[in-house]
Amino acid sequence: MDLQAQIEREGFPPGTSVIPLAEPGGQLFRATQDGGTRGLELLLTNEAVRMYGAGPSLALVLSRLRERAERGLPPALAPGVYERQVFVGD
Template structure:
């Protein structure tokens, strides 16, 4: 399943947008909503190598969906959101 299909299949609430961008040693998965709210998770290349591409992406998307359903926090400044990091052990 390609990434866009996984995002569509993850069941994000209405109005939530998911963006994925490369950043250093990994990818940032960001969910944003209305009024400058959002949250992101940095999925490191090490985590993908340890746990596998499919399971890590599914876990990250699930966590972002949970945050979106619970209510996204406001941005710290325009375009800067709270972040968690998923690293390999």
Template sequence: MDVQSQIDRAGFPAEMQVTTYEEVEGRVFRIRFRQGEIRRGLEILLTDDAMQMYGEGPMVATVLQQLRKHADDGLPVLEAGQEYERLVYVGD
């Protein structure tokens, strides 16, 4: 599955950067952007269990929809040295 193609098709505003990377528990999707000196962002961890249970394609689409919703509603502010707020999708 080409996750980057799904990200590109999700229609995020140009000023918002969406990246993904692997962790031991699964794949992390991060959205971030900067408004002047203010940095904003959020992460969603999609666990391997969730991808196996519900399917990679549907779960990636769900994560991207949630990132888009949070982007539209307003992302949390990131303070210097602070980690991204993280949501987690797990299998049942």
């Protein structure tokens, strides 16, 4: 399935934007709200994908971001700089 279609299918709250970005060692998912003044990044490491599988890893990342977005994302640390969490393999 197309990654953008999966993001849209997750059912993020209105006004939430989720952008996947390539990152050394994995893929970064950046969720923002309020024009980027609030946001959270979740890095899905390559090790996590190898350990848990691409589908389950991606589903977990998107559901965690959606749950957090429903509660409201934290304020940006600085313009364009957001709190980051990392999903690693054991």
